[in-house]
Amino acid sequence: MALFPKSHFTLRTRILLFTGSLITIIMLGASAIILFSWRTLMLDNAIQSAEDISKAFAIPVIKEFIRNETESFRIEEELGSLINQYKSEDSNIKFIKILNNKNKIIAHTDWRKVNGFEKDSLDLAIDKTDKLISAFITDKKYGKIIETVYPLRIAGKKWGVMKVGISAKRLEAKIKDLFYMLSLSTVLVILGALLVLFLISARLTKALNELIVILENLDLDIEQTENSAPKTNETQFLFSKFEEMRSRLQHSKEELINAQKQIYQAEKLASIGRLASGVAHEINNPLNGIRSCLYSIEKNPENIKQNKEYMELINEGITNIEFIVKKLLGFARQKGESIERIDVNENIEKVISLLDYKIVRKNVEIIKNYKSGKISVEADSQLFQEVLMNIIINALDAVGEEGRIEIVTGKESKNVVVEISDNGEGIEESEIEKIFDPFYTSKEPGQGTGLGLSVSLGIIANLGGTIEVESKKGKGSLFRIIIPE
Amino acid sequence: MRSYAKIFFLIFVVLLIFTVAAFFIFQSITNFDRGFTMPELKEHTEKNYSDTVFIGVISRYTPEKIYQGYQPIMDFLSRRSKYLFELKLSSSYEQTISQLKKGEVTAAFLGTYLFVTNMDGNNLRAVLKPLNSNGKPYFRSALIVKRNSDIHTINDLKGKKLALPSTLAFSGNWLQKIEFKKAGFDIFQLKEIKHFHYHNSVAKQVLMGNFDAGVVKDRVANEYVGKGIKAILYSEPIPGSPIVISRKSDKEKVKILERALLSAKSDSSVKSWDTEFSNGFTKAENKDYLEIKKMILGEK
Structure with missing residues (x-):
């Protein structure tokens, strides 16, 4: 264009x-x-x-x-x-x-x-x-x-x-004679003036056209070469100023990316914080089992056969704890951004498994309605999971005991669509347009940072997609994540 | 392509306007007919005159100058009477005197010298004489030289060139017939003597250095004083050039002429009259001129 x-x-x-x-x-x-x-x-x-x-x-x-x-x-x-x-x-x-x-x-x-x-x-x-x-x-x-x-x-x-x-x-x-002379000289002067104007305008518009071409081909990430600089004096100055502006924009962009990364990490840590209570519960269960086993072994250390069974139970409990910690570490680990083709359904499953304790504790029904076959997008797996985590946690927070969350995946045109709906308390219509604002939260103080949805929208927007919301107070909400395939 | 069409259309429109404008401008500039603008009309009243009164004038100036200086006097007289006054120029003074004697002119402007030399033989009578700027009915003749001249007295004229006005003017005779006699100066001691037709010509000749000295009326001398001329000698007061009538002159017309000219000084038109008459007139009699007659003719 x-x-x-x-x-x-x-x-x-x-x-x-x-x-x-x-x-x-x-x-x-x-x-x-x-x-x-x-x-x-x-x-x-x-x-x-x-x-x-x-x-x-x-x-x-x-x-x-x-x-x-x-x-x-x-x-x-x-x-x-x-x-x-x-x-x-x-x-x-x-x-x-x-x-x-x-x-x-x-x-x-x-x-x-x-x-x-x-x-x-x-x-x-x-x-x-x-x-x-x-x-x-x-x-x-x-x-x-x-x-x-x-x-x-x-x-x-x-x-x-x-x-x-x-x-x-x-x-x-x-x-x-005077009339003819003046007419002729007028015509000649007009023609001369138009010719000069024609040449000047050619020079001026040539310089402008050069600048337009440069602006059209501008890429903030690519340094302009000497050859791309305009040849005319009038635009050389403009171009040098423009080059300064481009450098500043590039610098600002880098700072923005860094800030974004820090926000992502902060939000991730916040998510981990919210996961912590559930994780503690999951770890507590095997730890209690281990403690009971150790107590029984201590009471009756000669019962080799029984102790052997207890040892196996202890081993199983440690394995469970190891698994839980490994999952948590996997989510919390900060990796460099790595765009690759990822399986959407697989990443949803990973997030659900992380939230399993919460699902079970609230006795929430998870309805999965995945599109058959593999659907994939170009994205960073960590960031994509963070988006899913934010939306599903919000859904879990919104639904009451024995609530219902439905996750649907599919394709629309050249986009992959992930719909996460719940039958929770829903959002006030007047509040819907604010939910993606940074630091907006409807939760109690200390329960959320208000950055989750804002960060999620930023991540999906960076992938060329968007997040749409439909909600009715008392009926529930639907979040539709749309990402180019 | 549509843009080009628009440009061509615009150029066509501009050229069309240019051509139409040029056509009308051409028509406008080449049609420069401009009718007569009626002049501002002077106050003009048609008057039916009962008769024409001719006034003679001797050719003391060029005819054009006479008309310029004397015609306004005629116009004044015509306005002040039922008669149309007209100048009658003559080619010689004799012709003017002849016209007077025959009654072809009612009156005539004569010079003082001409009058005193012709008054008796032709039964001429002076009726009016002009006043000078002092309100006196006299003039003087003046001997003039250049401002830096070494001529201070009559005797200094020895070997010099002298310019004089007409031999028919008093100033043209004053030196030879009065002053030279008084000073015992012989006219043959002059290197050259030449008469010019007009007083102004004499003054100019002296000013240009063609002549060492000259004689003019005091009025003319005064005109040239600021221009490098000085007067070294003045004559006795001489009665001014009279308006003269003859026996044949119509008395009623003469009365009208006298009455009008005696009251002329207050009229605004006098400014355009010949300067000799622009101060008005006073009554004259022949006896006023007897003294000068004696001096000129050498009568005892």
Whole structure:
């Protein structure tokens, strides 16, 4: 399973899409701002230039009007000559027309329009101002032009109006060039930025992918080799920190295992303690027999035949004690953990035999319902017996005199199941979820450590299994041990 | 594969937006038609004038400068009367005097020298004369030199170059006809003497070092004092350039002209008038000019 869930887009794609979109929007916005600012600047410059041309040309025109006041000549002819000469010197000038105060065209670069009249709202406004005004106009004949309208006036003396049309085609071409240049540079910058982003994201995600691969293959028990370290600078630091964390985890795990072992041993000793009273009883019986035999031998030492029988009884009693001690030692002996395939039914029998005295004393009926044939699991025999011991002792403690404990073994799917049920007092429903908590106990103080079921669950969980519980107060309990085969 | 399809779709959408935006931006930037913005209109009242009154003016300045300085006076007079006052420029002083005599102009701005030399033969009469910045109806001519010049008296002009205004102006004749006589200075002792059309031209020539000394009206001299010029000699007070009428002048129109200009000092428009007249006018009579006439013409 992948360490990280997959989304519709990879991290790299998301970086590219998000950052790429952001760069695109920013670049488009910036380009549009630059474009419109430059355009405004160009238009203002063009207007200014057109107005300057008009103002400059207005000077000789006004001079002509003034000259006309002291010298008699045909002003129309002089102005016509002047404007045509001026127009011929500047190809951008499309037309010049001069209107007198009666709005009659007295000079025009298109001579056919001379003597015509022009009067519109603009001319009326011009009559009342001495300011030059200008506009961008699309004219049917001249195309895009800048038209300036300048009152020919000195102080309150006004001779007429001069209108000049200046081609704006070059301006339009320049604006178009600006648009193309900015569009191209915007596209190039965006593409460049995306390419850089693509390469950076490749480098970044490569490093991350390396780290992911390492994390996926991580085994706390195996030291990482130099070869497995990431090659990129960005993740080398992360990896070294991760390696430190792995070492600490490994150390913690070892400590946990040791602590677990100590708990297991402590619990085992506690179990032995609980076994002790029964063991004492079992040992006491043959010891009493031995004492009786020794007393009889002491009373009548000459009776060889009888003494021989007593000696055999003493021998039998010692053998029984030896057997009991051997079993106890076998349970208490602490061995290193040794996982091997063990017979489940056989281990159950060993535990029952250890608890035999208790079973007999309480007159509890043990019903065995083993699956026929050998069923086995991969486990440590000692630990497995400890689990069984804990659950069966609890069952024995729960049932009253002449109680009943049923042990069923079997297989479910690929698991081995051991069910231990009793008809004891059962567990309160609210208490069931607590019984596997460490130090939980329902027994009198000194009767249990509260670690038995907690340790048992830990042992079975380590084998990849679990322990399930069903219980009803007053009806009894069922413990189901499930272990992978 | 579905991820790739989404990416391509997104790229397509982005390109579509880009293209549409580019199209509209292109349309927007290439359509720069901008109609005329109507100018801020000055206060303007249409007035029906009963007649036009022409006022002559001698070409003491360039025509443009005359219009700049004198047209506001005409506008003021038009506002203050039922007549439309218009300037009538002439190419020579003789033409202006002729226009006066023929009644083609009701009045004319003449220089002091021109008036005193033409008043008797042409039956001209001074009606108004301008006030200077001190409120007096006089001006003075000033002999100017550069600030660091070694010329301190008339006699220092020996071997020097002298710039003068028009021969038709009082300042263009003052030195030769009055001061040189007083100082016993012979005009031929000058290295060079040259007349310029305008007073400002004289001051500029001296300032540029093309001439060692020059004569201008005190008003013009004062303009250049801070620019490296100093005045070493002033004339006696001379009555200012008069507004002159002739026998043919319409008396009613002259009265209106007089009344308006005598009260002009309080009008805000005087600031835009030619500086010679921006302090207003006072009444003038021919006798005011007799003294200067005697001095110039050498009459006893």
